[in-house]
Amino acid sequence: KISPIPLAVRTTCAYCGVGCGVQATPQADGGILIDGDPSHPANKGKLCVKGSALGDTLDLRGRLLHPQLRGDGGMRQASWDEALERVARGFGEIIAEHGPGAVALYVSGQLLTEDYYVANKLVKGYIGTANIDTNSRLCMSSSVAGHKRAFGADVVPGCYEDFDMADMVVLAGSNAAWCHPVLFQRIARLKERRPEVMVVVVDPRRTATCELADLHLPVRPGTDVWLFNGLLSYLAREGAMDAAYVGSRTTGMAAALAVANIDCADPMEVARVCRVEPAKLLAFYRAFAATGKVVTAYSQGVNQSSAGTDKVNSIINCHLATGRIGKPGMGPFSLTGQPNAMGGREVGGLANMLAAHMELDNQEHRELVQRFWNSPRIADKPGLKAVDLFHAVEQGKVKAVWIIGTNPMVSLPDANQVQRALEKCALVVVSDIMASTDTTAFADVLLPALGWGEKDGTVTNSERCISRQRAFLPAPGEARADWKIICQVAQRMGFDGFGFGAAHEIFDEHARLSSWRNGTGEGCVRRMFDLDGLAGLGAHGYDTLEPVQWPVRRGPTGAAEGTRRIECGGRFVPTAPRAPVHAASAEYPLALNTGRVRDQWHTMTRTGKAPRLAGHVAEAFVDLHPHDALLYGVREGELARVTSAWGSLVARVQHGGGITRGSVFVPIHWNGQTASDARVGALVSPAVDPVSGEPEFKHTPVRVEHF
Numbered sequence: 001k002i003s004p005i006p007l008a009v010r011t012t013c014a015y016c017g018v019g020c021g022v023q024a025t026p027q028a029d030g031g032i033l034i035d036g037d038p039s040h041p042a043n044k045g046k047l048c049v050k051g052s053a054l055g056d057t058l059d060l061r062g063r064l065l066h067p068q069l070r071g072d073g074g075m076r077q078a079s080w081d082e083a084l085e086r087v088a089r090g091f092g093e094i095i096a097e098h099g100p101g102a103v104a105l106y107v108s109g110q111l112l113t114e115d116y117y118v119a120n121k122l123v124k125g126y127i128g129t130a131n132i133d134t135n136s137r138l139c140m141s142s143s144v145a146g147h148k149r150a151f152g153a154d155v156v157p158g159c160y161e162d163f164d165m166a167d168m169v170v171l172a173g174s175n176a177a178w179c180h181p182v183l184f185q186r187i188a189r190l191k192e193r194r195p196e197v198m199v200v201v202v203d204p205r206r207t208a209t210c211e212l213a214d215l216h217l218p219v220r221p222g223t224d225v226w227l228f229n230g231l232l233s234y235l236a237r238e239g240a241m242d243a244a245y246v247g248s249r250t251t252g253m254a255a256a257l258a259v260a261n262i263d264c265a266d267p268m269e270v271a272r273v274c275r276v277e278p279a280k281l282l283a284f285y286r287a288f289a290a291t292g293k294v295v296t297a298y299s300q301g302v303n304q305s306s307a308g309t310d311k312v313n314s315i316i317n318c319h320l321a322t323g324r325i326g327k328p329g330m331g332p333f334s335l336t337g338q339p340n341a342m343g344g345r346e347v348g349g350l351a352n353m354l355a356a357h358m359e360l361d362n363q364e365h366r367e368l369v370q371r372f373w374n375s376p377r378i379a380d381k382p383g384l385k386a387v388d389l390f391h392a393v394e395q396g397k398v399k400a401v402w403i404i405g406t407n408p409m410v411s412l413p414d415a416n417q418v419q420r421a422l423e424k425c426a427l428v429v430v431s432d433i434m435a436s437t438d439t440t441a442f443a444d445v446l447l448p449a450l451g452w453g454e455k456d457g458t459v460t461n462s463e464r465c466i467s468r469q470r471a472f473l474p475a476p477g478e479a480r481a482d483w484k485i486i487c488q489v490a491q492r493m494g495f496d497g498f499g500f501g502a503a504h505e506i507f508d509e510h511a512r513l514s515s516w517r518n519g520t521g522e523g524c525v526r527r528m529f530d531l532d533g534l535a536g537l538g539a540h541g542y543d544t545l546e547p548v549q550w551p552v553r554r555g556p557t558g559a560a561e562g563t564r565r566i567e568c569g570g571r572f573v574p575t576a577p578r579a580p581v582h583a584a585s586a587e588y589p590l591a592l593n594t595g596r597v598r599d600q601w602h603t604m605t606r607t608g609k610a611p612r613l614a615g616h617v618a619e620a621f622v623d624l625h626p627h628d629a630l631l632y633g634v635r636e637g638e639l640a641r642v643t644s645a646w647g648s649l650v651a652r653v654q655h656g657g658g659i660t661r662g663s664v665f666v667p668i669h670w671n672g673q674t675a676s677d678a679r680v681g682a683l684v685s686p687a688v689d690p691v692s693g694e695p696e697f698k699h700t701p702v703r704v705e706h707f
C-alpha cells in the first residue's frame, strides 16, 4: 500500500512585511514541515530563521480555546452565545447611554484583510464612530501620512525588483538584516553580483545591516530631517535635480527648498548637527547626486519619531527632486513592519482613514462608502489614535474597548498608563489566540481567535502584493476566525450587512468597493487603489489566487493584471527640522532607543514557543557604550536598572559594540510574563508625531544604574 504524498499548502509568513511565501506540509507524525515557497515573488523560496521556525510555534500550549467571562469569582468558561451577547449588549448599552464615541476597537497588523474590513465597517459604518485604531499606528503611520502628503494617497510606488536593479541602496533607520532578513539577503546578493553597487546605512547604531555598508552614517538620533534637507539643498546647488520632472510632475519644490536652506544649506553645519564626519556626509551627497538608480528604503528609525512624517517627506522630497519615483531600480521605499499592516491600511484600519484608501474628511468619499455599504450612518471625523485612545479610556471618555490580536500592555508607549486605563474601563473585550498575556489579564470577556495556519484570508506586503494566507490546521477548541466573531457581534447588535458566510465573500465586497465609481466618468471619484480585477473571484478563484500587486485591473482578455510600479508625480512638503520632544537631562542623561532582535517577534507570544529562536538572544538586555557603563557604574553581564520619567525595568548589561555614547538600546519583545518585568514600553515616552500620531519609540531620556 502506498501512503498518500502529503500536500503542501501555500500560504504566507506570519511575521514581517516582506511577506514571504511559505509551503506548509503536514507530516505523518503530526508535525508541519515549513519551506519557502519558490513560486512566491517576495522570497522565491527563501525564508529567514523566524519564518523557518513557524512549525515550532503551532502547538496548543497556552492557547485560549474557549470564551471566558469575568464574574465575581474571576474568569470562567462560557458559551459563545453568552460571550457574544455580553459584548453586543455591553457595547449597545454604552452607545445608547453615552454615544458611539464611548466605544473603541484597537486591532492589529496581525489581522487578515477580511478581519480588518468587517471591523472597520462595523465601527465606521454602523456604530458611527471612527474610534478604531491599530497597532500599525506604532510602526507605519508616519509612512502613511508621508505618502498621503506627497502622493495624495498611501502608496508605495516601487517594488522589490527595484532592489535587484539599483546602483545605490540607502537604508535609513532600518536594521533590515534582522528585521527584514529575506529582503536584506536580496540586497546582499545584489552586492555580491555587482560589488560596485553602493550601500549606505543611516543609523545611530552600527547594526548587523552595516556589514553590507560601503558607508555608515551614525547620525545623532532624531536628526534625519537635517540629513535629507541637507541633501535636497545639495542637489539644488549642484544642479542635480531633474528639472523637467520637477516642472511637469511635482508641486511645491521652491517652498520645500527654501525651508531646507534655512538650516541645512551648509553641509558642515549639517554634519555638526548630525554628528557625522563631514567627509562621509559629502560622500553620501555626491553619490546620491551622481547615481541614477537609487532606492532609499526606510523603516522604524524614521517612522517612530515625533518628527516621523517630516522624516518620511524629507526622503521623498529628494526622490521627487531627482525624478526617481516608481521607475526601475529607484524610489523611496517604506519597509512595513507587520505581515498585514498594508492590508489594514487598504480597508481603513486606522482611525483617520475610511475604506479602500478613501478619506474620512472627504464628503464625497464618505457618501460613496456609506451608499456602497448601505449603512445607517458613517463616521464623519477622525477617531482616536492609539495613544490618545488609551488616554480617553483612562479619562472615562471611552467606556468599552475591544482589543483584537495585540498586546498593548507591552507594546504601547507609557504602558503603565495602559494598565491604569484598562483597570478603569467598564468593559474590556480581548480577542486573542493566547490565554495569558499582559493584556488578557485585564479582560472582562475573552474571545478565542484562530491563529496562523488555522485562518484563511489575504495579506498585503511592503510592495503592495496581495497574497493568500491559507489554513492547514483545524480550528483548536472553540476558536473562531476574527472576521466571524466581529460579524456575529455586529448581527447581535442588530446590524445587517454582516451576513458573510466565508472569507472570500468579504474579500469580494472589499474588491468591489475599491473599484466602485472609481474612474473619470460622471459620478466617479478617481482613486489609485483599485482591485477591480479581483472582484467576482468566487470561492475557487479566491482559493487559487496567486500573489498580485495592486492596483489590479482587468486586462484585455478579462484576466486580473497587477501593477509592478506606480510611476507618479508628487508634492514636495516643506520639512523644518526639529529635535525629539524630550531632550536628555541631568536626571535622564541617555537616549533610549528600542527595536527588534533578529529571532523574536513582537511580544513573543508566538516566537517565545520556539527554543531554537531563544538561542540567539535569550533574555532582555540593555546595550550601552563601555565608557557610559563606566560612567554610570554598571558592568557588562550584570543587571542594571533603566529608568525614565514613565517607568523602569531591569535588564542585563551588554556592550554590543554598535552603539554610540549617549544612547542605550533595549529590545521590545520581553513582556511582563517572564521572571522580571522587562516591558520596555513602560519606559517609552508617550510623545507622538503631530501629523501621524506615531509614538517616539527611538528617543526617551533615561538613566542607567547598578541594580
Ligand code: SF4
Pocket (backbone or CB within 6 Å): 013, 014, 015, 016, 017, 018, 019, 020, 043, 046, 047, 048, 049, 050, 051, 052, 179, 180, 181, 182, 183
Ligand atoms: Fe517571514 Fe519576514 Fe522572515 Fe520572510 S523575512 S520569512 S516574511 S519574518
